[in-house]
Amino acid sequence: MTMADEPKAGTTVERDADPTAHLETKDLTLNLGPQHPATHGVLRLEVDLDGFTVVRCTPHVGYLHRGVEKLAENRNYLQIIPLTDRLDYVSSMTNNDSYCTAVERLCGIEVPERALYIRTMVAEMSRIASHLLMLATHALDIGAMTVFLYCFREREKLLDLFERLCGARLTVSYPRIGGVQRDTEDEWLEDVYAFTEEFPGRVDEYETLIDQNRIWLQRTKGVGVISSEEAINWGLSGPTLRGCGVPYDVRKFAPYGVYDRLDWEVPTGSNGDVYDRYRVRMEEFRQSNSIVRQCIEALPSGPFIADAPKFVLPAKEALFENMESLIHQFALITDGPPVPAGELYVATETPRGEFGVYIVSDGSGKPYRMKIRAPSFVHISALTKLCKGGRLADVIAIIGSIDIVMGECDR
Amino acid sequence: MEPMEIAAALAGEFPDEVIDERSFRGQVAVAVHRDNILDVCHFLYDDPRIEMNFLSDLCAVDFPDRALRFEVVYNLYSLGHRHRIRIKAPVPEDDLVIDSVVPIWRAADWFEREVYDLFGVTFRGHPDLRRLLLPDNWRGYPLRKDYPLRGPEDWEYPEYEEAMELHRHDDDWTVK
Numbered sequence: 112m113t114m115a116d117e118p119k120a121g122t123t124v125e126r127d128a129d130p131t132a133h134l135e136t137k138d139l140t141l142n143l144g145p146q147h148p149a150t151h152g153v154l155r156l157e158v159d160l161d162g163f164t165v166v167r168c169t170p171h172v173g174y175l176h177r178g179v180e181k182l183a184e185n186r187n188y189l190q191i192i193p194l195t196d197r198l199d200y201v202s203s204m205t206n207n208d209s210y211c212t213a214v215e216r217l218c219g220i221e222v223p224e225r226a227l228y229i230r231t232m233v234a235e236m237s238r239i240a241s242h243l244l245m246l247a248t249h250a251l252d253i254g255a256m257t258v259f260l261y262c263f264r265e266r267e268k269l270l271d272l273f274e275r276l277c278g279a280r281l282t283v284s285y286p287r288i289g290g291v292q293r294d295t296e297d298e299w300l301e302d303v304y305a306f307t308e309e310f311p312g313r314v315d316e317y318e319t320l321i322d323q324n325r326i327w328l329q330r331t332k333g334v335g336v337i338s339s340e341e342a343i344n345w346g347l348s349g350p351t352l353r354g355c356g357v358p359y360d361v362r363k364f365a366p367y368g369v370y371d372r373l374d375w376e377v378p379t380g381s382n383g384d385v386y387d388r389y390r391v392r393m394e395e396f397r398q399s400n401s402i403v404r405q406c407i408e409a410l411p412s413g414p415f416i417a418d419a420p421k422f423v424l425p426a427k428e429a430l431f432e433n434m435e436s437l438i439h440q441f442a443l444i445t446d447g448p449p450v451p452a453g454e455l456y457v458a459t460e461t462p463r464g465e466f467g468v469y470i471v472s473d474g475s476g477k478p479y480r481m482k483i484r485a486p487s488f489v490h491i492s493a494l495t496k497l498c499k500g501g502r503l504a505d506v507i508a509i510i511g512s513i514d515i516v517m518g519e520c521d522r
Numbered sequence: 523m524e525p526m527e528i529a530a531a532l533a534g535e536f537p538d539e540v541i542d543e544r545s546f547r548g549q550v551a552v553a554v555h556r557d558n559i560l561d562v563c564h565f566l567y568d569d570p571r572i573e574m575n576f577l578s579d580l581c582a583v584d585f586p587d588r589a590l591r592f593e594v595v596y597n598l599y600s601l602g603h604r605h606r607i608r609i610k611a612p613v614p615e616d617d618l619v620i621d622s623v624v625p626i627w628r629a630a631d632w633f634e635r636e637v638y639d640l641f642g643v644t645f646r647g648h649p650d651l652r653r654l655l656l657p658d659n660w661r662g663y664p665l666r667k668d669y670p671l672r673g674p675e676d677w678e679y680p681e682y683e684e685a686m687e688l689h690r691h692d693d694d695w696t697v698k
């Protein structure tokens with residue numbers, strides 16, 4: 112720019128009535144993630160914006176792809192349990208439970224009553240812990256910091272209980288094919304019961320923090336709306352689908368564990384927006400809490416793992432005294448369990464939705480093919496639909512509301 | 523309906539399409555020709571007695587010894603009737619194409635992209651068939667049985683030289 116081009120001081124520049132009328136506008140492409148605290152893991156979103164309005168939202172996944180399905184084809188059935196921990200690492204109990212349920216049905220193993228009750232109980236504790244994390248981070252993303260601290264207080268208690276139960280807080284590997292790893296102690300059960308007595312009051316506390324908060328309501332009501340027909344067609348499940356008013360819950364529709372023997376309800380929403388999904392999870396806190404209580408009250412005595420020596424590792428003490436046990440142990444470790452040839456798709460309800468395990472067995476100790484249907488995978492694919500037409504800030508609220516875990520999505 | 527009744531209804535509607543029917547532990551799998559998979563799925567979706575409105579899962583299985591090497595598997599569920607069925611469509615290796623079911627279930631979008639990514643099966647009519655989990659320039663299809671679990675020792679990432687080029691001047695900046 113030369114001196115001659117510059118407007119001289121004191122002169123006025125003539126303007127049109129609308130100063131932007133002659134300007135050309137174009138969409139802005141914004142890259143959100145993969146390293147962003149609000150994407151809940153390594154998720155990358157390519158968002159095309161017209162002003163603040165989202166024209167198109169394209170999710171990119173795969174940053175956490177570890178080839179779990181390929182690995183599973185090269186491990187025997189017992190070795191796969193720790194792999195399933197690392198799928199949905201926020202609630203690994205439910206993953207282990209899903210996988211073990213699938214293998215048990217494939218083999219036709221009868222699981223003892225006590226083991227079923229314990230597994231249902233820890234799965235529901237895991238659901239509470241997972242929803243707590245979801246609520247904490249979802250609220251944090253929207254700007255409510257306090258909820259985060261409250262939720263982590265209770266989550267910490269649950270993780271401590273898991274640690275006392277099996278020695279691990281996150282990657283538990285507690286359920287086993289045919290039962291659970293070890294029996295529960297009475298003292299531990301008492302502490303879990305004490306937790307269930309205090310927890311409903313805590314849920315009320317969370318509600319007083321955000322349920323009447325005007326900012327919270329404005330950020331969540333009418334945001335990320337999807338109709339029930341569309342939600343079914345997009346394959347959504349879990350609280351995300353129930354928020355639309357569809358009462359689909361695998362625990363009710365095709366019961367496993369002891370869910371059909373307990374008294375509980377499936378909470379649903381009606382509007383299919385972020386707020387209803389949040390409400391569904393708040394009600395699930397109370398239902399899950401009630402299930403845990405009922406399981407403790409009705410917990411039968413008896414063995415905690417099935418008496419099926421061909422599929423279940425023998426007790427460690429038996430190895431030193433019993434030749435049979437040693438042979439079974441050797442056969443199980445070297446060849447894997449003799450799973451019959453066949454194929455089965457078993458769905459269970461994890462905190463995020465329908466978690467399916469499709470196993471094709473050729474009769475060897477390793478699965479010929481194991482496909483994992485992860486709810487997060489389907490939900491992220493529907494982000495395109497949920498975010499379209501909304502505003503950029505809504506994208507963050509929507510990601511929080513569908514409760515995704517990338518370990519499960521990318522496998 | 524019981525799964526076997528659904529299979530019978532399907533066989534009644536498409537007598538020439540059904541290849542095989544198998545029942546295992548209460549679940550029924552029906553194998554059909556891949557050419558009319560879209561019609562079969564439309565029938566299962568539209569028929570009021572069956573009404574498979576929820577696509578639980580879509581995946582592929584590799585059988586290297588079979589004449590029709592790949593099998594695309596559809597796990598369908600009906601939320602209204604609470605019944606389940608599995609449809610399987612074998613696809614030969616030399617013509618790895620099958621019709622996309624995205625027009626029926628939007629959920630199939632990413633499932634099909636994943637199968638394309640990991641098995642190399644092409645879905646005709648898919649709106650956006652790209653690799654999903656792996657990088658766009660990946661070679662090979664990892665979930666095929668002939669894809670090794672571990673690569674050969676002398677293998678290196680194809681763009682390795684290019685990546686190393688970025689580090690060409692690293693030594694110039696080293697504090698001596």
